[in-house]
Ligand code: SF4
């Protein structure tokens with residue numbers, strides 16, 4: 001199976017372990033990810049906060065390349081996904097906008113989570129599991145842009161999405177209920193209003209703890225980075241200490257599949273998940 | 284009188300976000316679910332009301348439009364399908380085009396640093412973008428004064444040691460096309 005793959009800017013930097021785990025997991029499932037040739041940035045929140053033309057044209061350039069190739073487009077970043085879906089709607093709706101870049105909406109645009117949770121892979125995933133994630137209690141964190149607004153994302157369950165929860169259970173882990181599945185991590189305020197980032201992420205960490213989860217599972221490089229890199233600062237501010245590992249869902253898949261390189265991916269986290277996994281006998 | 288305000292302003296917003304905005308019945312649902320309402324000086328439902336009253340200066344000089352995290356909770360939950368998050372976008376666009384100082388000046392400086400990085404290399408190079416932002420926003424100076432730079436350096440070193448900082452800027456074959464998009468965008472201003 002082949003699809004076009006749009007990695008997005010953070011996969012080469014802060015989200016390197018996300019990229020590495022995606023590559024390994026897809027290889028295990030015989031999925032060939034063909035990186036979109038000459039892809040460019042989707043523009044993220046800065047484009048839609050600055051200029052409407054940019055906010056459609058920057059993603060449109062990539063959508064057009066993917067449509068010419070004729071394969072569905074998969075991206076692991078919730079922000080890229082949301083910008084692509086918004087551009088798709090803007091370019092194909094009744095009152096469509098013209099940015100001088102052809103796109104007719106003939107391909108599907110999918111987030112990596114949605115893609116890997118397709119029915120067609122479920123049997124393969126089950127077959128690949130060598131080491132079920134026994135006793136691992138995880139809360140699923142979807143964040144904002146994977147699901148909202150549903151008119152753009154075409155999501156069916158935006159207040160209580162299930163894909164990650166089902167995946168965690170399928171991998172042998174325990175998906176723990178918590179009410180913050182789709183709360184906001186503050187996204188791009190990360191450099192400008194660190195105080196807001198601290199407050200929003202502190203609430204998420206507190207709730208994960210209250211739910212007695214061992215870890216938080218994400219599907220977005222921005223959410224993962226906000227939750228993983230700020231725990232020490234938030235703890236210092238509030239006089240508590242946080243030590244909650246933040247996984248990418250593909251890392252958990254790779255872990256259950258027994259993929260090589262798992263230790264290396266996990267070694268890139270600021271909050272090292274290896275002691276937790278060792279204590280559960282999972283690595 | 285504030286009510287009359289700038290005549291064209293409301294129409295510009297309505298053109299961009301659709302006429303549903305007229306159906307707002309001030310139910311508060313958008314404000315009730317907003318995750319950053321604690322940091323706002325006007326709540327989202329008040330912004331919508333102000334736009335309808337054509338109170339251009341009031342909304343454009345608000346803190347709200349910059350601390351809005353674009354999380355789309357308001358848009359998703361509005362019973363009248365009003366695109367509140369998009370209203371915030373349009374207000375940020377108009378404010379940036381005005382060239383005036385924003386209430387949260389660092390946010391538009393961040394957006395500029397981010398977009399400059401795309402314009403230059405087709406993709407965002409995190410290190411260059413952060414360097415430009417900290418210089419231009421005055422954050423570098425502030426942090427040198429308060430000693431907070433030490434925390435940033437500490438975090439930076441941790442990220443570097445974990446292979447999370449890409450030192451070399453990315454190479455993207457599409458950079459010429461991207462530059463063209465930026466050129467065209469100049470002709471598509473709101474106001
Ligand atoms: S949720 Fe919609 S109708 Fe209710 S106050 Fe907000 S914008 Fe108005």
Ligand code: SF4
Pocket residue numbers: 313316317318319320327350351352353354355356357358367368371
């Ligand atoms: S999009 Fe902005 S205004 Fe709307 S709920 Fe999110 S942060 Fe609040």
